[in-house]
Amino acid sequence: MARIAPGFGRLRMAQGMLALWTAAALTLAAAQAAAAPRIADPRPGDGRAERTVSDWLSRMHDASRQRSYIGTFVVSSSNGAMSSARIWHACDGQRQVERVESLTGERRSTFRRDDEVLTFLPESRTVRSERREALGIFPELTRPDETSIPEFYTARRVGSDRVAGFDADIVQVLPKDALRFGYRIWSEKKSGLVVKLQTLDEAGRVLEQAAFSELQLDAPVRMQQLVQQMAVPAGWRVEKPDAVKTTAAAEGWDLKAPIAGFRPLNCYKRPSEGVVQWIFSDGLASVSLFIEDYDRERHVQEGVFASGSTHTLTRRTQDWWVTAVGEVPPATLRAFALGLERRR
Structure with missing residues (x-):
């Protein structure tokens, strides 16, 4: 049984956009991972600065279900681990289909259709079939208003930046106790889609960073085409x-x-x-x-x-x-x- 269960196993866990925070994704260069974000103080009266933690997370949560995109995703850890993946994501507000192609490590293609997950391993001609109820979409929640998140986390906008060519709000999500980590999240300004995420320890140090290095929002990704790619080739073993x-x-x-x-x-x-x-x-x-x-x-x-x-x-x-x-x-x-x- 896999030892890291939440999401696709980035985990970071985990890790919603934590349905995108997959163990398949790549790291930014060490200097980029450690670089401080460009932060500008929110202007007085800016409605974005007044959003609650539930407001911010609901917006990010909904964006992951309403926007189709293609991108190269990058993950780096403080221990030097690095990985990368190419992602095709299609959705219609109700259903989601996604393909994640690893660019580092073992060759694999992972497809997710709602809670159905197929992982294709070409070297062994094997397909692993699973159902995962926790899909790991960041934030990893049913909806923020259905959890006790506001009781244990605070959130505030701390500035703005550009990620993969998109303007983004930088949102700091901090825990109220020592039982959980904090997050620094880059949320695309128009849609709310999470384009970069840092996990922070109690001292504010970056433990892990995940980000798009290249992103096409509202890309012409056809859901049916991704579904067709999920067909198991003849002669492959299904586990x-x-x-x-x-x-x-x-x-x-x-x-x-x-x-x-x-x-x-x-x-x-x-x-x-x-x-x-x-x-x-x-x-x-x-x-x-x-x-x-x-x-x-x-x-x-x-x-x-x-x-x-x-x-x-x-x-x-x-x-x-x-x-x-x-x-x-x-x-x-x-x-x-x-x-x-x-x-x-």
């Missing part, structure tokens, strides 16, 4: 995960106390591996708990590991092995892992 939807209670698990702001979304079990995945979100950040039987030969190292903004914690709990993954501070993963309780 489908055996994940079954369940509940944590049905599997005998619970949390001693809720983690502030995070609500459970889904729970899955993969019978062939005996792994349970329990997914949580606060509307922006996601956490997955993977629970399986302890195996002394495989499960040898406990600790916390980082890759950009994604942290992973591994821990033995009696006869169980727990892996917590999320784009959150290590303290949040510890709270989840230590709060996990076996009820039967």
